[in-house]
Amino acid sequence: MSKTSIERYNFDFDESLIAQYPAEKRDESRLLIVDRKEQRLLDKKFKDIIDFFDENMFLVVNNTKVLNARFYAKKESGKTVELFLLEQIDDKRFKALLGGKWKKEGYLYIENYKIFVSSRDDEGLVYVDFLENDPFQMMERYGHVPLPPYIKREDKEIDKERYNTVFSKKVGSVAAPAAGLHFTDELFDALRKKGVEIFEITLNVGLGTFRPVKSEYIEDHKMHKESYSIDKSVAERINFLKLQGKKLVAVGTTVVRALESSTNNDGKLMPAENAYTDLFIKEGYKFKMVDMLITNFHLPKSTLFILVCAFGGYDLMKKAYRYAVESRFRFFSYGDAMFIM
Numbered sequence: 001m002s003k004t005s006i007e008r009y010n011f012d013f014d015e016s017l018i019a020q021y022p023a024e025k026r027d028e029s030r031l032l033i034v035d036r037k038e039q040r041l042l043d044k045k046f047k048d049i050i051d052f053f054d055e056n057m058f059l060v061v062n063n064t065k066v067l068n069a070r071f072y073a074k075k076e077s078g079k080t081v082e083l084f085l086l087e088q089i090d091d092k093r094f095k096a097l098l099g100g101k102w103k104k105e106g107y108l109y110i111e112n113y114k115i116f117v118s119s120r121d122d123e124g125l126v127y128v129d130f131l132e133n134d135p136f137q138m139m140e141r142y143g144h145v146p147l148p149p150y151i152k153r154e155d156k157e158i159d160k161e162r163y164n165t166v167f168s169k170k171v172g173s174v175a176a177p178a179a180g181l182h183f184t185d186e187l188f189d190a191l192r193k194k195g196v197e198i199f200e201i202t203l204n205v206g207l208g209t210f211r212p213v214k215s216e217y218i219e220d221h222k223m224h225k226e227s228y229s230i231d232k233s234v235a236e237r238i239n240f241l242k243l244q245g246k247k248l249v250a251v252g253t254t255v256v257r258a259l260e261s262s263t264n265n266d267g268k269l270m271p272a273e274n275a276y277t278d279l280f281i282k283e284g285y286k287f288k289m290v291d292m293l294i295t296n297f298h299l300p301k302s303t304l305f306i307l308v309c310a311f312g313g314y315d316l317m318k319k320a321y322r323y324a325v326e327s328r329f330r331f332f333s334y335g336d337a338m339f340i341m
Contacts, residue, residue: 003217004282009309010300011321018150019334022162027184030329030336034312034320037341041323046182046337049294053249055195057292058241060259061251062177063200065168067136068143070155073108073115083108083117084146085128085135086174086207094135096128097207110142136171146174148333163333172204172227178296178333179252199238203228203254203277213301223280223303228258232271235262238289239269247291253304256290256311257281263288281307283314293340297324297331312340 023029031049033042069085082099089095098117105119118127130138145155145163155163165180167188188198208224215221242248250256261277262270267288280303293311298304309317320338329336 003219006213006216006218006301008314009213009218009302009306011318011325013300013325013331017325017328017331017335019330019332019336020151020153022158022181022334023330023336025184026162026166026182027187029182031182032320032324032329032336032338034316034338034340036312036316039316041320043327047187049339050187050190050194052339052341053191053194053196056245057247057249058197058199058238059191059249059251060199060201060238060255061165061167061180061183062203062205062254062258063165063167063169064173064177064202064204064254065171066146066164066173066176066205067171068139068145068160069174070144070146071110071138071142072144073110075108076106081108083110083128084174084207085139086125088135088172089127092130092135094128094130095125097124098126102126110138113138148175150332151334167200169200170202170204170229172202174207175205176333177203177205177252177254178335179294179337181333182294182337183251197237197241199234201228201230201234201255201258203258205254212299213303213306218280218282218306221280221303223278225276225278226254226257227274227276228261228272229274230258230262230269230272235269235271242267242269242289248289249292249294250290251294253293253295253307256293256307259289260285260287281310283310285310287311294337295340296333296335296337297321297329299332308338308340 027047029046031044031046071083073083084097085094087095108115108117116129145159147155163176204227206226213221257279261279262272
């Protein structure tokens with residue numbers, strides 16, 4: 001079987017389109033409606049999404065909450081380094097990225113608190129042991145919002161609220177499930193009045209979501225693992241609604257990956273608790289659970305853009321992205337959204 005070049009998923013892109021701040025109001029961001037049946041595009045505001053829902057649709061969101069996972073720590077020498085917690089190992093230990101030179105294990109200091117840091121592993125990551133304090137209290141007190149690397153500024157007070165969704169609950173992510181950032185409580189109320197049920201699942205977004213595909217062929221790319229959970233009652237209700245012929249709208253690629261990973265070959269969604277997925281969705285994948293997708297605009301040559309092409313159809317997605325670039329839609333976490341119907 002021939003392999004697919006990553007260049008297939010490249011597109012002309014202007015870096016000035018990367019949103020550095022959120023829209024003034026969550027639902028005032030722009031929305032591109034992508035109608036697969038009619039092969040057409042509609043340019044709207046996100047709050048207009050309500051007009052495209054009816055009682056035959058239901059919504060699934062990711063209720064993960066972003067950790068204040070970035071610290072500025074000091075070496076024994078007094079030099080400041082950046083420490084980015086990626087994954088919790090146990091109550092006191094995390095896997096992390098560490099900036100600057102670091103050859104052997106030793107101590108770092110966050111304010112006056114001492115933490116122990118291992119030497120780098122084969123992936124260039126370190127293990128951090130919080131010796132004296134609860135790491136979550138430390139994050140709350142001294143941690144910074146882990147804005148993505150393409151947001152070229154320091155985090156601010158506004159980010160504590162706006163880099164989380166209004167429905168965020170379960171702490172565990174180092175990046176926001178961006179498609180959910182556009183929703184407001186008022187929008188949810190309006191959807192419920194139209195008979196649209198809303199369900200929550202959890203997928204903890206890892207830093208791997210930002211890693212570019214470095215291999216020449218997409219089949220050679222190793223997907224990162226992310227943990228997810230789906231309550232039994234949620235899985236049962238979703239299965240019931242699907243049997244009724246109702247359409248599932250996934251809010252974000254994280255929801256797609258969790259749902260598709262937990263759906264068996266008979267099309268039945270199975271509950272999950274702290275399961276892991278490294279599902280890489282690409283063209284040719286047969287979607288078993290998700291019918292429609294709300295998502296932000298993604299990086300060229302990324303696994304997220306590859307997923308979107310698999311879902312919406314390659315030609316239509318290239319057309320939609322071309323329109324988005326030409327029309328100056330804002331891209332990435334704080335950017336605008338697309339509804340693939």
